[in-house]
Amino acid sequence: MLHSFGLSWESGFIDSIVSNLLLVLASLMLINTFKYYLPRKERYGYILGMCGTTSVVWLFITRAVLLLILPEKYKSFYSDSVYLRLAFGFLILGLMSLLSVLWYTLKDQQQNESRKQEAEKLAKEAELYKLRQQLHPHFLFNSLNSINALIGSRPEEARQMIHQLSDFLRGILRKEENQWVSLNEELQHLQLYLDIEKVRFGHRLTTSIDADEKIREMKIPAMLLQPVVENAIKFGLYDTTETINISIEAVKENDQLILTVQNPFDPTTSLPQKGTGFGLSSVKRRLYLLFARTDLLETSAKDHLFITSIKVPQQ
Amino acid sequence: MKKAIIIDDEPLARSIVKEYLSFYPQIEMVEECSDGFQGVKAIQQHKPDIVFLDIQMPKINGFEMLELIDEPPAIIFTTAFDEYAIRAFETHAVDYLLKPFSRERFAKALDKWLSVKDTSKLKEATESLLESTAHSPSQTERIVVKTSGRIKIIPLHEIQYLEAADDYVKIFTAEGNYLKKKTMNYFEQVLDPKLFVRTHRSYIVNVQQITRIDAYEKENQMAILTTGVKIPVSKNGYIKLKTMLGI
Numbered sequence A: 001m002l003h004s005f006g007l008s009w010e011s012g013f014i015d016s017i018v019s020n021l022l023l024v025l026a027s028l029m030l031i032n033t034f035k036y037y038l039p040r041k042e043r044y045g046y047i048l049g050m051c052g053t054t055s056v057v058w059l060f061i062t063r064a065v066l067l068l069i070l071p072e073k074y075k076s077f078y079s080d081s082v083y084l085r086l087a088f089g090f091l092i093l094g095l096m097s098l099l100s101v102l103w104y105t106l107k108d109q110q111q112n113e114s115r116k117q118e119a120e121k122l123a124k125e126a127e128l129y130k131l132r133q134q135l136h137p138h139f140l141f142n143s144l145n146s147i148n149a150l151i152g153s154r155p156e157e158a159r160q161m162i163h164q165l166s167d168f169l170r171g172i173l174r175k176e177e178n179q180w181v182s183l184n185e186e187l188q189h190l191q192l193y194l195d196i197e198k199v200r201f202g203h204r205l206t207t208s209i210d211a212d213e214k215i216r217e218m219k220i221p222a223m224l225l226q227p228v229v230e231n232a233i234k235f236g237l238y239d240t241t242e243t244i245n246i247s248i249e250a251v252k253e254n255d256q257l258i259l260t261v262q263n264p265f266d267p268t269t270s271l272p273q274k275g276t277g278f279g280l281s282s283v284k285r286r287l288y289l290l291f292a293r294t295d296l297l298e299t300s301a302k303d304h305l306f307i308t309s310i311k312v313p314q315q
Numbered sequence B: 001m002k003k004a005i006i007i008d009d010e011p012l013a014r015s016i017v018k019e020y021l022s023f024y025p026q027i028e029m030v031e032e033c034s035d036g037f038q039g040v041k042a043i044q045q046h047k048p049d050i051v052f053l054d055i056q057m058p059k060i061n062g063f064e065m066l067e068l069i070d071e072p073p074a075i076i077f078t079t080a081f082d083e084y085a086i087r088a089f090e091t092h093a094v095d096y097l098l099k100p101f102s103r104e105r106f107a108k109a110l111d112k113w114l115s116v117k118d119t120s121k122l123k124e125a126t127e128s129l130l131e132s133t134a135h136s137p138s139q140t141e142r143i144v145v146k147t148s149g150r151i152k153i154i155p156l157h158e159i160q161y162l163e164a165a166d167d168y169v170k171i172f173t174a175e176g177n178y179l180k181k182k183t184m185n186y187f188e189q190v191l192d193p194k195l196f197v198r199t200h201r202s203y204i205v206n207v208q209q210i211t212r213i214d215a216y217e218k219e220n221q222m223a224i225l226t227t228g229v230k231i232p233v234s235k236n237g238y239i240k241l242k243t244m245l246g247i
Helices: A009-036 A045-069 A074-080 A082-135 A137-153 A155-174 A183-204 A225-239 A278-291 B011-021 B036-046 B062-067 B083-091 B103-115 B119-133 B184-190 B235-245
Strands: A180-182 A205-210 A219-221 A244-253 A256-264 A297-302 A305-313 B002-007 B027-033 B050-054 B074-079 B096-098 B142-147 B150-155 B159-165 B168-173 B176-180 B196-200 B203-206 B210-216 B220-225 B230-233
Touching: A009 A045, A009 A082, A045 A074, A045 A082, A074 A082, A082 A137, A137 A155, A137 A183, A137 B011, A155 A183, A180 A183, A183 A205, A183 A219, A183 A225, A183 A244, A183 B011, A219 A256, A219 A305, A225 A244, A225 A256, A225 A278, A225 A305, A278 A297, A278 A305, B002 B011, B002 B036, B011 B027, B011 B103, B027 B036, B036 B050, B036 B062, B036 B150, B050 B062, B062 B119, B062 B142, B074 B083, B074 B103, B074 B119, B083 B096, B083 B119, B096 B103, B142 B176, B159 B184, B168 B184, B184 B196, B184 B203, B196 B230, B196 B235, B203 B230, B210 B230, B220 B235, B230 B235
Parallel strands: A205 A244, B002 B027, B002 B050, B050 B074, B074 B096
Antiparallel strands: A180 A219, A244 A256, A256 A305, A297 A305, B142 B150, B159 B168, B159 B203, B168 B176, B196 B203, B210 B220, B220 B230
């Protein structure tokens, strides 16, 4: 066919090299584009459009390059074969686009899948951690150990402690996250916890609760005070070797219930930023979820006292 | 007659160990302590053969207490729930009792100890345990040292720099300096790498204390601290310091 146009086979060779090289380049460009931009399902027409445009551009560039290096008479041959070339280019580019879109969509799905699995795993771990925290393992096993010791020497006290521990655990299981209870109910549950801790730590721990009858009728979200008191006890007991007093006080101010928990601490060895431990940050988060406010929990340190106060807006 | 010491902050936890121990006439309970400070004193005074040691205690935990004792005796750890500690016991094959433990379990631990002829093995296990627990969350926030009979807890941010001193490391703070029998490599590993950098074979510096870095001699630099102290910086140390400060 070439000879009928009066062209040598060298020209044909150069033509095919140039055309195909440029076509490979165009394909790579398209593939690279799909790597970063994957059209949505309803826009698959875009792919055809992109292939068409690219083929036309490819055609023009090929023509320009070929005319630069090949004899003038090649022009007419090119014009005669232009539709064939266009069809060929479009076909190849379309095929490449299809393959790359398929490939990248598959990859995307795999990534999404693994992300989802990762997220689910994290959520499960968080839930498990929360469950474990609710069980208070350290407190539970130490209490059981105290009971074990009491059984031999003071069986009556052992029995009493078993009942306190059971009531405390039952209380934890019964209470739901978003339930509101009276302050009285919360304080009674807290008292069980404090009584058990007093058996464990003996004379080292004393507690005082100050709340009058009227205030005890005010409402608070269930188990809000518990982690604050736990934090105070842990902080107080492990930060000094002396006897400690934990005081809990409830007052009413402008229709808000204000709860204050105090524990001693040692300012020389406790880092100030450590003041809000894990327990308090979870309380803070809960208050934010309930009231959309971040100013309801405050901590301060005065001399050797660490003070945590919570404001509970009444509903 | 063998001597035993019980260290636990909960009186009932001590009494159960005492009760179980009473079945062993060959072991005498010489002292019970409610915190690590008393524990250090009692161990130095009585040189016991065995110590029953709780981990979570006021001020300093069981591991920190052991670090303050030059010749640690045989230890049986007792703890209620501490995932970190339990993992450490398991990897270093040190015996431990999980509260609440039965008399049988207690007997097993004691028999195991009584049957050991070569006590140096026990010591090795304890020492390797201490190396590993130094990385525990609570202990990377502070360093516990002994200074003329007193025990001092140094929060990490108070440390200005550390200097090698033969078998010891000298820890410098605003209040003075303290010795701890550890190596520089140990501190390099344990201290928070975001806060401390080893600028020299013999120096580790708290980067928050550095005010400027001056050229000194050909290839060396000097880090000048806020207190005016000059710390040598080697060529290698300078590279580390630069990457840490992002310059």
